[in-house]
Amino acid sequence: MMRNVHLVPEDEDDIYSGYNDYNPQFDEDIDNDEGFQQAVKTSHGRRPPPTASVKPVLGAGPRPLGTAAQRMKTGMVSSMGRPTTGAQEGVARPMTAVRAAGYSSAPRGMQFDPLNQAKGPAPPLEAKAEDSPEEKVKQLEKKVMELVEESCMANSRAEFSLALEKAKEAGRQERQLVRQREQLASGEQINLDLTYSVLFNLANQYAANEMYNEALNTYTVIVKNKMFSNAGRLRVNMGNIYFKQRNYAKAIKFYRMALDQVPTAHKEMRARIMQNIALVFIRMGQYSDAVTTLEHVMNEKPDFKSGFNLILCYFALGDREKMKKTFQRLLNCALNIDDEDKYLPHPDDKHYNMILEVIRNDTLRQMEREKKTYAEKCIMAAAKVIAPAIESSFAAGYDWCVEQVKTSPSFLEMANDLEINKAIMYLKQKDFNQAVETLKSFEKKDSKVASTAATNLSFLYFLENEIGQADKYAEVAMTADRYNPSALVNKGNCVFMQGEHERAREFYQEALRNDSTCTEALYNLGLTYKKIGRLEDSLDCFLKLHAILRNSAQVIYQIADLYDLLEDTAQATEWFMQLIGVVPTDAFVLARLGEIYDNEGDKTQAFQYHYESFRYFPSNIEIIEWLGAYYIDSQFCEKAIHYFERAAVIQPSQVKWQLMVASCHRRSGNYQQALETYKEIHSKFPENVECLRFLVRLCNDLGLKEAQDYATKLKKAEKARELREQRASSGSRRGSGRGIREHSAGSDSGRGGSGGSRGGSARAGSASRGGSARSGSGRMRLPDSNEPYEATRREVDASYVDPLGAAAERPKTAARQRGQQPEDEFGDEELGDDLLPD
Numbered sequence: 094m095m096r097n098v099h100l101v102p103e104d105e106d107d108i109y110s111g112y113n114d115y116n117p118q119f120d121e122d123i124d125n126d127e128g129f130q131q132a133v134k135t136s137h138g139r140r141p142p143p144t145a146s147v148k149p150v151l152g153a154g155p156r157p158l159g160t161a162a163q164r165m166k167t168g169m170v171s172s173m174g175r176p177t178t179g180a181q182e183g184v185a186r187p188m189t190a191v192r193a194a195g196y197s198s199a200p201r202g203m204q205f206d207p208l209n210q211a212k213g214p215a216p217p218l219e220a221k222a223e224d225s226p227e228e229k230v231k232q233l234e235k236k237v238m239e240l241v242e243e244s245c246m247a248n249s250r251a252e253f254s255l256a257l258e259k260a261k262e263a264g265r266q267e268r269q270l271v272r273q274r275e276q277l278a279s280g281e282q283i284n285l286d287l288t289y290s291v292l293f294n295l296a297n298q299y300a301a302n303e304m305y306n307e308a309l310n311t312y313t314v315i316v317k318n319k320m321f322s323n324a325g326r327l328r329v330n331m332g333n334i335y336f337k338q339r340n341y342a343k344a345i346k347f348y349r350m351a352l353d354q355v356p357t358a359h360k361e362m363r364a365r366i367m368q369n370i371a372l373v374f375i376r377m378g379q380y381s382d383a384v385t386t387l388e389h390v391m392n393e394k395p396d397f398k399s400g401f402n403l404i405l406c407y408f409a410l411g412d413r414e415k416m417k418k419t420f421q422r423l424l425n426c427a428l429n430i431d432d433e434d435k436y437l438p439h440p441d442d443k444h445y446n447m448i449l450e451v452i453r454n455d456t457l458r459q460m461e462r463e464k465k466t467y468a469e470k471c472i473m474a475a476a477k478v479i480a481p482a483i484e485s486s487f488a489a490g491y492d493w494c495v496e497q498v499k500t501s502p503s504f505l506e507m508a509n510d511l512e513i514n515k516a517i518m519y520l521k522q523k524d525f526n527q528a529v530e531t532l533k534s535f536e537k538k539d540s541k542v543a544s545t546a547a548t549n550l551s552f553l554y555f556l557e558n559e560i561g562q563a564d565k566y567a568e569v570a571m572t573a574d575r576y577n578p579s580a581l582v583n584k585g586n587c588v589f590m591q592g593e594h595e596r597a598r599e600f601y602q603e604a605l606r607n608d609s610t611c612t613e614a615l616y617n618l619g620l621t622y623k624k625i626g627r628l629e630d631s632l633d634c635f636l637k638l639h640a641i642l643r644n645s646a647q648v649i650y651q652i653a654d655l656y657d658l659l660e661d662t663a664q665a666t667e668w669f670m671q672l673i674g675v676v677p678t679d680a681f682v683l684a685r686l687g688e689i690y691d692n693e694g695d696k697t698q699a700f701q702y703h704y705e706s707f708r709y710f711p712s713n714i715e716i717i718e719w720l721g722a723y724y725i726d727s728q729f730c731e732k733a734i735h736y737f738e739r740a741a742v743i744q745p746s747q748v749k750w751q752l753m754v755a756s757c758h759r760r761s762g763n764y765q766q767a768l769e770t771y772k773e774i775h776s777k778f779p780e781n782v783e784c785l786r787f788l789v790r791l792c793n794d795l796g797l798k799e800a801q802d803y804a805t806k807l808k809k810a811e812k813a814r815e816l817r818e819q820r821a822s823s824g825s826r827r828g829s830g831r832g833i834r835e836h837s838a839g840s841d842s843g844r845g846g847s848g849g850s851r852g853g854s855a856r857a858g859s860a861s862r863g864g865s866a867r868s869g870s871g872r873m874r875l876p877d878s879n880e881p882y883e884a885t886r887r888e889v890d891a892s893y894v895d896p897l898g899a900a901a902e903r904p905k906t907a908a909r910q911r912g913q914q915p916e917d918e919f920g921d922e923e924l925g926d927d928l929l930p931d
Contacts, residue, residue: 226277233270237263237287241294253301260291260298267291289321296330305334325354329366341373348373364394371402380406391419395426401471408478416479420494423475424501428468430461469507472498476511477518487522491515509535509542513549520553529553536569544574551583560590578608585617594625612641619651628655646676657689665689680710687719696723712743721753730757748778755787764791775803782810 124130244259271283292315299308312331315324332347352366367390374383387403390396400423407415436453438446452458476498480490491511499508512531519528532553535546547570554563564587570580585600598621604614619634632655638648653668669686676682687702700723707716717740724733734757741750755770768791774784785807792800 226273230270230273230277233266233273234284234287237266237270237291240266241290244294244298248298248301253298257298257302257304260295263291264295285320289315289324293327296327300330300334305338308334326351326362328354329369332369336369336373336376339376341377344373345370360394364390364396364399368399368402371399375402375406380409384410391422395422397423397426397468397471400426401475404475404479408482411482413483416483417493420475420479421497423472424497424504426468428465428503430464469504469510472504472507473510473514477514480518487518488515488527491518509538509545513542513545516546516549525553525557541574544570544577544580547573548577548579548583551580551587555583555586560587563587564591576607578604578611578614581607582611582613582617585614585621589617589621589624594621597621598625610641612638615641616648623651623655628659631655632659644675646672646679649675650682653685657685662689662693678709680706680713680716683709684713684716691719699723711739714740714743717743725757725760730761733757748774748781748784751777752781752783755784759787759791764795767791768795779806780810780813782807782814785810 240259240263244256244263247253247256247259267288271288274283292311296308296311296315299305299311309331312327312334315321316327316331318324328347328351332344332351335341335344335347348366348370352363352370355362355366357363367386371383371386371390374380374386384403384406387399387406390399391403400419404416404419404423407419436449436458438449476491476494480494481487482490484490484493495508495511495515498504498511512535516528516531519525519531529550532546532550535542538546547566551563551566551570554560554566563583567580567584567587570577571584574580581600581604585597585604588600589597598618601614601618601621604611605618608614615634615638619631619638622628622631622634632652635648635651635655639645639652642648649668649672653665653672656662656665656668666686666689669682669689672682673679673686683702683706687699687706690696690702691699700720703716703719703723706713707720710716717736721733721736721740724730724736734754737750737753737757741747741754744750751770751774755767755774758764758767758770768788771784771788771791774781775788778784785803788803789800789807792798792803
């Protein structure tokens with residue numbers, strides 16, 4: 094039996110070698126073999142009946158069977174119809190002769206791979222159907238959270254209406270989600286965290302939109318639901334809403350309810366709630382209860398806000414000793430920030446210096462600065478409040494505060510700031526000398542403090558118009574700290590006032606190089622460029638400044654004025670309109686805009702802005718004159734009377750306004766009222782030639798007998814005027830150098846050109862300086878507003894002798910000989926109607 098067993102030779106290491114080697118003759122495409130397919134169709138291709146199957150006979154000798162016969166009888170059911178040879182009697186075949194090496198009964202294309210190394214990665218899991226109920230629930234949860242996040246982001250952008258809409262939509266989606274879970278009945282619990290988030294966000298958005306009742310109702314729903322953990326803390330939010338509604342009793346009630354539900358271990362939370370309770374007591378005026386609450390906070394967890402509020406309460410109660418004690422406790426509050434030495438560079442450690450560059454201005458460092466700035470602000474404000482109250486005098490109280498600050502290790506550098514603030518308080522009390530002495534005491538201190546004090550001294554002297562002293566202390570400030578932008582600005586101001594505009598420009602530019610955010614330097618630089626005529630550079634400075642100070646009326650005005658100087662009317666109009674949006678009641682700006690429209694010929698818009706200017710500032714003579722002239726141009730003389738009467742009330746010594754009133758009566762055909770007005774003017778100003786001329790004309794037109802009397806007075810008034818003109822030199826004639834054209838108030842030929850003066854105000858007369866009014870008769874122009882008129886006749890002193898000697902005689906054009914006395918040609922004659930003015 095053993096001889097029929099094929100043993101593997103010892104020299105073969107791998108007993109499975111050769112299985113993958115097979116005869117390529119077996120690799121045939123039977124499906125495409127025509128001969129094979131034809132044979133299959135005939136009887137030769139049919140499978141014969143199994144005849145070689147022989148069962149073993151009992152009692153026969155042991156005879157091994159071939160392995161082919163033990164494997165599902167594959168030898169008997171051969172597809173080729175061959176007889177099974179393994180079951181025949183005789184010598185058994187070796188087991189390796191049944192199949193060729195590498196043969197497999199598996200379908201073609203499969204290889205021997207017992208470890209499944211040839212297989213690829215596992216196919217992906219079958220995706221769940223999106224329309225399944227569980228998937229819909231998850232998608233709805235995701236959508237609800239997205240809506241809540243969008244609502245919070247909109248609130249952070251101050252888009253409160255949008256935030257509320259998103260919060261409401263999230264609430265609707267969340268209720269739909271709950272209904273779907275109930276319909277599934279899968280036993281899955283409701284997502285309480287999601288419900289809490291939706292309701293809490295909705296309440297916050299209601300409060301942000303000042304819908305306080307809806308917010309309170311939503312908070313109540315959350316608080317009363319016992320399934321929400323820590324929901325009791327939301328009573329603080331409800332108390333805040335009642336505080337905003339000034340319902341202080343309910344605010345305290347809810348704050349205390351929230352305080353009862355906060356564990357004792359949460360000291361920070363409890364301290365904040367008690368601060369709110371104290372603030373409500375302060376609003377209610379119950380300072381004693383507020384003191385009790387704040388004292389408890391300062392004992393448990395002291396901070397600067399509670400300490401400052403406690404000082405204010407003691408100040409309201411008038412307790413000096415408690416104010417002092419609390420101020421000392423305020424100085425002892427811990428800042429809990431790192432020492433400044435941590436941020437100093439190390440000369441030998443480059444790696445540490447690189448780290449310093451990163452952390453020197455990071456978010457944590459900025460938070461530390463803000464915290465320290467707030468603490469210093471509280472201490473400074475507390476010192477200002479208690480200094481006049483804790484001692485007999487303001488100075489003594491401030492000195493005590495300074496001494497206490499000097500003993501504090503955390504705020505030692507604030508002592509100098511308090512001293513400087515003391516000087517500012519002296520200024521507020523109108524004690525200029527004490528302020529100067531206090532600031533001068535810093536001259537010998539360290540450079541930074543000395544520079545600050547000298548800067549303030551320079552500014553004070555500049556306000557006092559002591560340019561020399563201001564320049565001196567500006568130099569001191571620059572010497573102590575060359576990079577102090579305020580000192581450079583003060584120095585530039587001093588040299589600007591001295592007329593050295595180029596030097597001033599250099600100082601302003603240096604200040605900007607040291608501190609690009611110094612708005613004072615940029616503004617003054619723009620003014621300097623404007624002064625020296627560099628309008629484009631000036632405009633560039635003010636446009637940069639406008640990017641920093643968006644709503645500064647001064648900056649917008651300078652931009653508009655520069656565009657006007659550059660004759661860019663469209664831009665000037667646009668910027669003046671922006672300026673009116675910032676300061677809508679500025680009469681001067683309205684007048685400037687009216688002037689621009691007047692120069693452009695748009696009388697309607699010009700009248701609108703001039704009238705608005707008059708409405709806000711009804712005492713502006715230029716605007717009154719323009720409005721009166723506008724109505725005269727429009728042939729509405731009756732309306733012009735109202736404005737000229739107002740001008741006569743403002744300037745009663747100016748005759749031209751009363752003449753304009755009379756002229757308006759005459760133009761409107763009311764001659765009788767005009768005559769009465771001229772008579773009143775003549776009684777107040779008997780030497781006024783214009784009034785006499787119109788009186789003579791009106792009397793002649795009306796056929797009155799007073800015409801001859803007024804004609805005589807007119808002749809004498811003209812003679813008196815000629816004598817005054819002869820006595821006065823031509824160079825000293827009053828008003829001869831004035832650049833503003835004055836028009837005669839009562840001329841008949843109509844109104845002259847508009848826009849002759851600043852502001853574009855039209856003048857109401859037609860005769861220009863030195864011109865003739867009618868028929869060649871010379872008429873004196875109306876006096877300037879600074880020349881008073883005397884109601885009584887002035888006597889002429891003919892014996893006047895010039896102390897400087899006789900003036901050089903000017904050429905004479907009259908036929909009269911030198912030395913002859915002037916004689917009255919009409920002394921004994923009566924004037925006829927033909928000699929009267931037309």
